[in-house]
Amino acid sequence: MTSTPRAPDGPAVVLDGVHKHYGDTRAADGVSLTVARGEFFGLLGPNGAGKTTLVEMMEGLRRADSGTISVLGHSPWPRDVKLLPRLGVQTQASPFFVRLTAREHLRTVAALYGADRAAVARTLEMVGLTEHGDVRVDDLSGGQRQRLAIAAALVHEPELIFLDEPTAALDPQARRALWQVLRDLKGAGRTIVYTTHHLDEAEALCDRVGIVVRGRITALDTPNRLIAAGSTTTRLLVPADRLTLAEAEGIEGVRRATEDGDMVVLETLDSGPVLAAVDKIAGLRGVQTRTASLEDVYLELTGSGAP
Numbered sequence: 001m002t003s004t005p006r007a008p009d010g011p012a013v014v015l016d017g018v019h020k021h022y023g024d025t026r027a028a029d030g031v032s033l034t035v036a037r038g039e040f041f042g043l044l045g046p047n048g049a050g051k052t053t054l055v056e057m058m059e060g061l062r063r064a065d066s067g068t069i070s071v072l073g074h075s076p077w078p079r080d081v082k083l084l085p086r087l088g089v090q091t092q093a094s095p096f097f098v099r100l101t102a103r104e105h106l107r108t109v110a111a112l113y114g115a116d117r118a119a120v121a122r123t124l125e126m127v128g129l130t131e132h133g134d135v136r137v138d139d140l141s142g143g144q145r146q147r148l149a150i151a152a153a154l155v156h157e158p159e160l161i162f163l164d165e166p167t168a169a170l171d172p173q174a175r176r177a178l179w180q181v182l183r184d185l186k187g188a189g190r191t192i193v194y195t196t197h198h199l200d201e202a203e204a205l206c207d208r209v210g211i212v213v214r215g216r217i218t219a220l221d222t223p224n225r226l227i228a229a230g231s232t233t234t235r236l237l238v239p240a241d242r243l244t245l246a247e248a249e250g251i252e253g254v255r256r257a258t259e260d261g262d263m264v265v266l267e268t269l270d271s272g273p274v275l276a277a278v279d280k281i282a283g284l285r286g287v288q289t290r291t292a293s294l295e296d297v298y299l300e301l302t303g304s305g306a307p
């Protein structure tokens with residue numbers, strides 16, 4: 001394996017005033033951010049917000065129009081052959097050698113980076129594909145292929161790992177298993193830049209998240225601080241057979257009441273008095289309380305409307 005000396009300190013990624021336009025579309029509109037070494041950094045945002053553009057500029061796959069980008073202390077553009085082995089990249093359209101088996105595919109990728117055969121077996125095991133190692137890539141299921149793409153990003157033990165919606169096609173078990181793999185990688189000191197549409201995932205895994213809207217970072221902090229600074233709305237869910245929408249709307253302190261299946265959902269900034277009022281009308285049996293989650297904050301920031 002190429003022995004690139006590891007810079008002991010300095011951030012993993014620094015973007016400063018980065019712009020990227022496609023015609024009139026501002027895919028990156030003056031983005032500045034720093035990802036620390038060892039950090040698990042999440043990028044969130046609606047479709048077309050500019051996440052892939054940002055990540056691909058960090059990976060050296062696209063060139064910024066202006067601004068500066070530093071990855072492990074180097075400029076990723078023009079592509080730097082010394083930098084590439086230190087990066088692990090899984091994209092939404094990762095290339096495969098489809099006529100090879102999963103194991104052969106991974107061996108080929110490993111050979112490109114100078115990683116050994118033991119790394120291939122270890123990485124197949126890590127993503128739960130050992131028993132599918134002899135299956136041809138084009139015969140793997142969508143989720144198995146996705147796990148192989150993740151394995152290909154990890155096999156050479158890169159310092160900085162870019163994962164673009166890695167759990168999109170995974171079943172719940174595989175998704176949770178990948179979470180553990182990622183936590184272990186973080187525990188081993190790797191830096192992870194992670195794009196996802198799963199807010200629960202970002203909340204569970206990421207040290208910090210950046211929320212991208214129309215090419216700009218509109219929020220950047222730990223999930224907990226974003227939640228604390230954002231929505232203070234509490235939702236009370238009351239069985240609809242005991243409280244009508246009109247009754248709910250009549251309770252002082254209720255900002256909004258909606259029906260969701262067999263529950264009436266009351267949104268309030270002050271849950272105590274509202275709970276007391278609900279108790280008087282309907283009793284508290286079966287009443288559930290939901291405090292704000294990262295998803296609420298995300299929906300507020302991206303203007304996608306409340307659920």
Ligand SMILES: Nc1ncnc2c1ncn2[C@@H]1O[C@H](COP(=O)(O)OP(=O)(O)OP(=O)(O)O)[C@@H](O)[C@H]1O
Nearest residue numbers: 022025026027045046047048049050051052053054
């Ligand atoms: N090569 C390109 N040529 C023209 N427009 C592009 C190109 N690549 C991306 N865009 C546009 O730039 C914007 C940002 O796209 P990007 O793929 O970065 O968004 P994203 O946040 O990754 O979206 P998604 O969540 O759907 O993957 C979109 O409006 C997209 O249509």
